[in-house]
Amino acid sequence: MTAAAKRIAIVTGASSGIGAATARGLAAAGYRVVLTARRKDRIEALAAELTEAGHDAMAYALDVTDRAAVDTFATAFKKIAVLVNNAGGALGADPVATSDPADWRQMYETNVLGTLNVTQALLPALTASGDGTVVVLSSTAGHGTYEGGGGYVAAKHAEHVLAETLRLEIVGTPVRVIEIAPGMVKTDEFALTRFGGDSDKAAKVYAGVAEPLTADDVADTITWAVTRPPHVNVDLLVVRPRAQASNTKVHRES
Numbered sequence: 001m002t003a004a005a006k007r008i009a010i011v012t013g014a015s016s017g018i019g020a021a022t023a024r025g026l027a028a029a030g031y032r033v034v035l036t037a038r039r040k041d042r043i044e045a046l047a048a049e050l051t052e053a054g055h056d057a058m059a060y061a062l063d064v065t066d067r068a069a070v071d072t073f074a075t076a077f078k079k080i081a082v083l084v085n086n087a088g089g090a091l092g093a094d095p096v097a098t099s100d101p102a103d104w105r106q107m108y109e110t111n112v113l114g115t116l117n118v119t120q121a122l123l124p125a126l127t128a129s130g131d132g133t134v135v136v137l138s139s140t141a142g143h144g145t146y147e148g149g150g151g152y153v154a155a156k157h158a159e160h161v162l163a164e165t166l167r168l169e170i171v172g173t174p175v176r177v178i179e180i181a182p183g184m185v186k187t188d189e190f191a192l193t194r195f196g197g198d199s200d201k202a203a204k205v206y207a208g209v210a211e212p213l214t215a216d217d218v219a220d221t222i223t224w225a226v227t228r229p230p231h232v233n234v235d236l237l238v239v240r241p242r243a244q245a246s247n248t249k250v251h252r253e254s
Helices: 017-028 040-052 067-074 101-128 150-169 190-194 199-206 215-226
Strands: 008-011 032-037 056-061 082-085 132-137 175-182 236-239
Touching (some): 008 017, 017 056, 017 082, 040 056, 067 101, 101 132, 101 150, 101 175, 132 215, 150 175, 175 215
Parallel strands (some): 008 032, 008 082, 082 132, 132 175, 175 236
């Protein structure tokens, strides 16, 4: 048993990619992991996998953009140790002049308001734990723009500002706010979703990049940050593959 044993960690967007990997990492670290996502079958399968491996896990189908549902979910917890705001994603890569406002709206709703909804609803339980941690999974997109990324960059910048502001506002309480900002991460769904299921466009994102980050790489980073001593706050951790120097400078092998 670890010091984190039976302390509750909630992970949003846990049905795949970084969210699922983070759930595995926190479960292995001894947390009782609560998996949330819209795809109930996915999180139930992951919860079963973790339970079979001897961990403590449960699944709860949740749309983070549905505030009433989030508030209902939050009533189940008096104390939680960790909240990982992972739910989000990108849609489209069109220029500002021609991009679809509906894509921008959906990205803002999921990435920003979803994070706001869950954080607001669970902040009392995080505070009541006496040692709470809020993780906001932003992106290097929130720290530097690039062509074709306007909507996603705007949403991730808003998430960065949310984390930064919350940290200022709750200083002195027993809750720390950690922002993890990954660069190029190759997962099964991120780029595919961004390009509407176009596998060729999705593949081009990673073309020639020998070793983009994996979901496990990011999950390992999140788990490390969360398991630092309570007085240690990792305000912002930017993690990229070695081949990526910036959002627009990537080494690609021929």
